[in-house]
Amino acid sequence: MSDLVEAMSVPVSDDAPVPMWRQRLRIFAGNKLALVSCVYIVILAVACFLIPHLHPTNQTNQAIAFNTPQNEPPSAQHWLGTDSNGFDELGRIFFAGEYSLTLGFLAGVITIVVGTLYGMVAGFFGGIVDTVLMRLIDAFLSIPYLFLLLTLITIFGRSTVFLISIIGLTGWWGNARIIRGDALLIRNLDYANAAVSMGAGKWHIIRRHVFPNSISNIVTVATFSVADAILFLSALGFLGLGIQTPNTDWGTMLQTGAEQIQNGYWWEVYPLAIVFVLVVVAINYIGDALRDAFEVRLLER
Amino acid sequence: MLSYILRRLVQSAIVLVIIITITFTLPYFQPHGIEAPAYAVLGARSTPYNVYVYSKLHGLTESYFVRLYQYFYQLIFHFNLGTSYKQSLAVNSIISLYVPRTLWLALSSLIFTVLISIPLGILQASRRNTTVDYAATGTAFVLYAVPSFLLCILVIDAFGFHWPHLPISPPSGVAPWAIFTDPKAFILPVGCLTLLSVAALSRFMRGTVLEVLVQDYVRTARAKGCNNRRVLWRHALRNALGPIITILGLSIPALFGGALIIEDVFNYSGIGVQTINAALETDIPTVLGITLLVAVFTLLGNLLADVFLTIVDPRIRLEHSR
Numbered sequence: 034m035s036d037l038v039e040a041m042s043v044p045v046s047d048d049a050p051v052p053m054w055r056q057r058l059r060i061f062a063g064n065k066l067a068l069v070s071c072v073y074i075v076i077l078a079v080a081c082f083l084i085p086h087l088h089p090t091n092q093t094n095q096a097i098a099f100n101t102p103q104n105e106p107p108s109a110q111h112w113l114g115t116d117s118n119g120f121d122e123l124g125r126i127f128f129a130g131e132y133s134l135t136l137g138f139l140a141g142v143i144t145i146v147v148g149t150l151y152g153m154v155a156g157f158f159g160g161i162v163d164t165v166l167m168r169l170i171d172a173f174l175s176i177p178y179l180f181l182l183l184t185l186i187t188i189f190g191r192s193t194v195f196l197i198s199i200i201g202l203t204g205w206w207g208n209a210r211i212i213r214g215d216a217l218l219i220r221n222l223d224y225a226n227a228a229v230s231m232g233a234g235k236w237h238i239i240r241r242h243v244f245p246n247s248i249s250n251i252v253t254v255a256t257f258s259v260a261d262a263i264l265f266l267s268a269l270g271f272l273g274l275g276i277q278t279p280n281t282d283w284g285t286m287l288q289t290g291a292e293q294i295q296n297g298y299w300w301e302v303y304p305l306a307i308v309f310v311l312v313v314v315a316i317n318y319i320g321d322a323l324r325d326a327f328e329v330r331l332l333e334r
Numbered sequence: 335m336l337s338y339i340l341r342r343l344v345q346s347a348i349v350l351v352i353i354i355t356i357t358f359t360l361p362y363f364q365p366h367g368i369e370a371p372a373y374a375v376l377g378a379r380s381t382p383y384n385v386y387v388y389s390k391l392h393g394l395t396e397s398y399f400v401r402l403y404q405y406f407y408q409l410i411f412h413f414n415l416g417t418s419y420k421q422s423l424a425v426n427s428i429i430s431l432y433v434p435r436t437l438w439l440a441l442s443s444l445i446f447t448v449l450i451s452i453p454l455g456i457l458q459a460s461r462r463n464t465t466v467d468y469a470a471t472g473t474a475f476v477l478y479a480v481p482s483f484l485l486c487i488l489v490i491d492a493f494g495f496h497w498p499h500l501p502i503s504p505p506s507g508v509a510p511w512a513i514f515t516d517p518k519a520f521i522l523p524v525g526c527l528t529l530l531s532v533a534a535l536s537r538f539m540r541g542t543v544l545e546v547l548v549q550d551y552v553r554t555a556r557a558k559g560c561n562n563r564r565v566l567w568r569h570a571l572r573n574a575l576g577p578i579i580t581i582l583g584l585s586i587p588a589l590f591g592g593a594l595i596i597e598d599v600f601n602y603s604g605i606g607v608q609t610i611n612a613a614l615e616t617d618i619p620t621v622l623g624i625t626l627l628v629a630v631f632t633l634l635g636n637l638l639a640d641v642f643l644t645i646v647d648p649r650i651r652l653e654h655s656r
Contacts, residue, residue: 168345172352175636176629177587179594183613184357187621188364264481271483272598272610284483291487291599295494295502302491306484314479 057326067322070315077312081130090124093279104298114300116286117293125286126305132282134312136197136266141259143201148208148258149244149251155209156216157239167213170206178203179268186274193276196269200262208254215247249327256320260313267309283309342640346633353629357622358405364618368394368401371419371619415623420615425623428608433627434510436604439520440593442513443527444582451532452578455539456566459547470536477533482592486526486599493522503601523600530592535581542577546570576647583639586632 051059062068091097098119105115113122155166173181185199216239219225225242233241269275270284271291283305290301366373372388373380389395393404408414415425458467477485494502504512504519513520546552547570555569594606601607605624612620 168348169352172349172356175349175587175632176353176625177590177594177632179591180609180625180628183594183609184360184621184625187613187616187618188360190365190616267481268483268595271595272613274610274613287484287487291483291490294487294491297495299491302487306487310480310484313481317479 060328061322061326064318064322064325066318070318070322073311073315074319077130077308078134081127081134084127085124085131088124090121090128092120092125092128092281095279104293104296104301106298107300113304114298116289116301118289122300122304125281126283126308129276129281129283129286130308132193132276132280133263133266133270133284136193136200136276136282137263138259139197140200140204140262140266141255143197144204144208144258144262145251145255147202148205148254149212151205152209152212152214153216153239153243153247156213156218157220157235157243159217159220163213163217167210170209173203173206178265182265182269183272183274186269191274191277196266196276200265204258204262204265208258211250211254212247215250216243219243219246249324253320253324253327256316256323260316260320263316264313338644339641342637346637350630350633354406354409354626355402357626358402360622361618362398364616374419415626416619418612418617418620420612420617421620425619428620429605429623429627432603432605432608435602436590436593436597436606438510438513439523439527439596439602439604440589442520443524443531443593444589446524446528447531447535448582450528451535451539452571454532454536455543455574455578456571458536458540459543459570460562460566462544467540471540474533474536477529478537482526482530482595483599485530486596489522489526490599506601506603523596523602526600527589527592527596531585531589534588535585538581539574539578542574543570546573549573572646576643579639579643579646583636586635587628590628590631 085092091101095118101115101119101121103115103119104117105111107114111121111123113126116122116125151166155163181203182199185203186195189195189199220238220243225238228238228242266275266282267284267287270282270286271288273285273288275285276282286305287302287309290298290305293301361370362368364370369385369389371392372385372394376384376388386395393401396404408416413426415429417423418425418428421428454470458470461467480488490502493500500521501519502522504523505516509515513524551573552565552569555565560569590606593604594609596602597604597606598610605628609621609624611617612624
């Protein structure tokens with residue numbers, strides 16, 4: 034909260050009004066926790082995408098891994114030890130992160146695109162369309178989400194593309210509800226009515242008025258969607274239904290580690306667990322900061 | 335009130351019809367489409383002719399709508415959820431075997447959740463911005479940020495390795511009510527599930543009670559000289575019960591989802607483990623049957639919560655019975 038107050042009291046240059054995006058950027062940058070989170074995510078993403086290629090460790094060949102010591106505690110050669118297959122744990126965190134981050138990001142983006150379209154249509158057209166579309170969401174929401182994911186995976190299989198689509202095409206219901214509320218609100222505002230009176234078509238109003246004015250909510254919700262997608266992907270991985278071998282993701286890795294935790298092989302769980310939880314927390318902090326940055330009341334006029 | 339319940343019943347029935355239609359339609363999209371059971375059962379003998387005969391015998395060649403009608407008919411009048419051709423078992427018998435086990439797990443943790451989170455919410459609200467409040471809020475935030483399976487791993491590490499005094503897995507093949515005969519074995523699974531629910535609910539509970547505490551009737555109660563305890567338990571709790579019941583009803587899907595993870599981690603063979611195993615060996619009828627059942631439970635839970643709400647809060651009854 035003190036960050037917000039600070040951000041509000043930033044002096045404005047006297048002459049030219051500060052562009053809105055720079056004010057927003059300033060408010061966002063005023064939130065130190067969000068900045069740290071951004072730095073963390075960027076560094077981790079770069080590491081996940083580069084390190085497996087710059088400093089390759091064997092992560093896919095079980096035959097070679099069989100010759101390395103298994104469940105070995107951290108050493109100079111394997112900084113975070115090895116797992117039960119003999120794969121280097123540190124390298125594997127980055128190797129798996131490439132999949133977890135990419136899939137989580139893509140699935141999150143799909144949920145926000147679909148949710149936005151659906152919510153806009155429901156909220157804007159209202160009436161019977163709205164009722165039918167929202168009842169459909171009620172029906173979807175009454176199926177426990179993990180059970181639904183398991184069902185879809187059973188039917189469609191679990192290739193990378195299907196994992197992205199399954200999470201992406203089922204995670205948008207909450208998003209659709211939020212966006213619908215926005216669309217409903219904006220549709221009844223004066224500028225939307227003015228556009229209607231000037232003869233603007235429905236899609237024009239959605240495109241030029243409803244969408245730009247709900248963009249703040251869309252961006253914020255998108256951030257949380259990515260965090261949720263990463264979480265659900267990891268839950269699937271943990272249940273043994275994630276990325277298939279020889280590749281892996283964080284959830285699958287945690288499952289492998291969980292099987293060894295009873296033997297006291299902490300290095301197979303805790304380093305990854307910390308990295309993973311920090312990712313989720315960091316994305317949520319970024320979402321919070323974005324919400325503040327888009328808050329009109331904090332802008333100087 | 336009766337008309338309100340009736341209307342909610344009709345709404346739930348519509349939602350149920352949508353869900354059943356979805357679960358019926360989904361198998362059309364699997365590899366081999368609706369003829370997949372033929373390929374699964376016939377195996378190497380699945381020549382086009384054999385597949386055709388099998389499909390014909392089992393009514394798979396009928397049109398979509400005929401089959402949809404039969405599906406509804408079987409479901410509504412015979413509770414027939416189909417056959418798991420992987421396990422050569424009626425999905426019904428799988429469900430009747432494992433659902434009670436999960437229900438006991440979920441119900442007992444629901445009870446503990448209510449018993450813990452309501453007093454906790456009241457405590458936090460009445461001691462707002464004190465150390466107790468901050469500690470509880472902080473704990474809940476951490477528990478909420480940590481994914482459920484990770485929390486379970488931590489618990490297993492603690493009780494399986496560092497302090498091995500509690501069994502980390504309930505015995506398998508026991509009666510569904512083993513939770514009463516051997517409660518010690520269930521401390522960890524039920525405890526974890528309760529912890530997860532409490533973490534998810536506690537922020538809401540605190541907010542609800544806080545909202546009630548600033549109302550006029552609470553001030554009136556204080557003004558007429560009620561002591562703090564009476565204000566909290568008689569006035570605040572009663573008025574906060576409505577939202578609490580609603581959120582409990584809405585948290586049922588999460589409860590089942592949590593039970594799924596808990597069963598997997600603690601190796602407790604309930605409906606969750608059955609679903610995971612069925613998903614791993616692409617046993618589609620089983621997964622669909624269980625998902626349908628869990629959806630029905632969720633709908634029933636929401637309906638019950640709504641009905642209960644009208645009992646607890648007379649204002650709602652007045653509003654809808656007109």
